[in-house]
């Protein structure tokens with residue numbers, strides 16, 4: 001049963017200790033990723049997408065802490081692993097791409113030296129072999145003139161080129177799972193699409209899986225197979241992109257879809273804000289903004305409930321499922 005899942009996240013919780021109190025950033029996130037899936041995690045800024053993804057990759061840093069739950073990668077528990085054991089997995093079987101390519105690159109090492117470090121972290125290779133692997137990886141991400149890039153430094157690259165380099169490094173060991181946190185947000189729209197075409201193409205070609213965090217629903221529509229909608233650190237709806245976009249069941253998903261901006265723009269037009277993540281609500285975290293809210297919603301937290309396998313929503317009063325999409 002479990003072999004068909006490359007990643008299983010269960011009841012994941014992340015909190016940040018701050019002077020004001022404990023910020024409950026991720027509050028019980030569950031999802032699975034199967035081979036070939038490109039799962040989009042979507043939601044407004046501050047809803048816990050990055051904290052979730054970083055926790056999966058073992059990258060949670062103080063004042064943040066994984067306070068509960070489980071992350072199983074290919075049936076191996078990652079939560080609680082030592083840094084050393086995690087390093088055997090991260091960068092090899094799991095690749096990670098963040099929003100800022102310049103944050104991921106070392107400013108004082110040549111790109112070639114950085115490739116060498118990445119390659120040698122997980123295999124023995126001579127300098128020459130490393131160079132060949134790096135040249136191939138850069139060519140695969142559409143960089144013409146990879147020699148020149150290898151000899152240079154991060155500051156000589158444009159944002160789009162730097163992100164291509166980071167992707168090439170992340171793909172060098174052919175990871176089974178790629179985690180990408182808004183990998184194109186900092187880039188202009190044309191470059192965004194080129195990079196997303198490229199990275200999802202590489203994933204599909206190799207039969208690998210990906211979790212793509214984004215605030216952009218048009219990116220989800222174009223590039224993802226499945227979608228998980230998050231609100232206030234909780235999953236509120238999950239399903240195939242087709243199901244969720246054609247027939248959202250959670251009022252928050254419906255509001256997000258109704259507020260869809262032009263390509264590449266931030267989600268806007270939603271009234272109200274996220275609830276207080278320090279004094280977390282006992283009932284539905286969306287209740288204050290929800291047009292369907294009742295007394296029950298303020299009192300009781302709705303759990304994720306499935307109507308069909310792989311399709312779920314956390315709402316006491318979900319919207320009607322459009323019948324023809326119920327099983328698709």
Ligand SMILES: Nc1ncnc2c1ncn2[C@@H]1O[C@H](COP(=O)(O)OP(=O)(O)O)[C@@H](O)[C@H]1O
Pocket residue numbers: 016017018023024025043044045046047048049050051052062063064277
């Ligand atoms: N280092 C930190 N210290 C305190 N709070 C943090 C820190 N990082 C994130 N948070 C809080 O955790 C919540 C979730 O943040 P994040 O996962 O970055 O959201 P998203 O990626 O969806 O925009 C936010 O309320 C944010 O303020």
Ligand code: SF4
Pocket residue numbers: 250251252284285286287288290291292293294297302314315316317318
């Ligand atoms: S549980 Fe209630 S408040 Fe929450 S989304 Fe559903 S209807 Fe709205």
Ligand SMILES: [Mg+2]
Pocket residue numbers: 049050051182
């Ligand atoms: Mg984020």
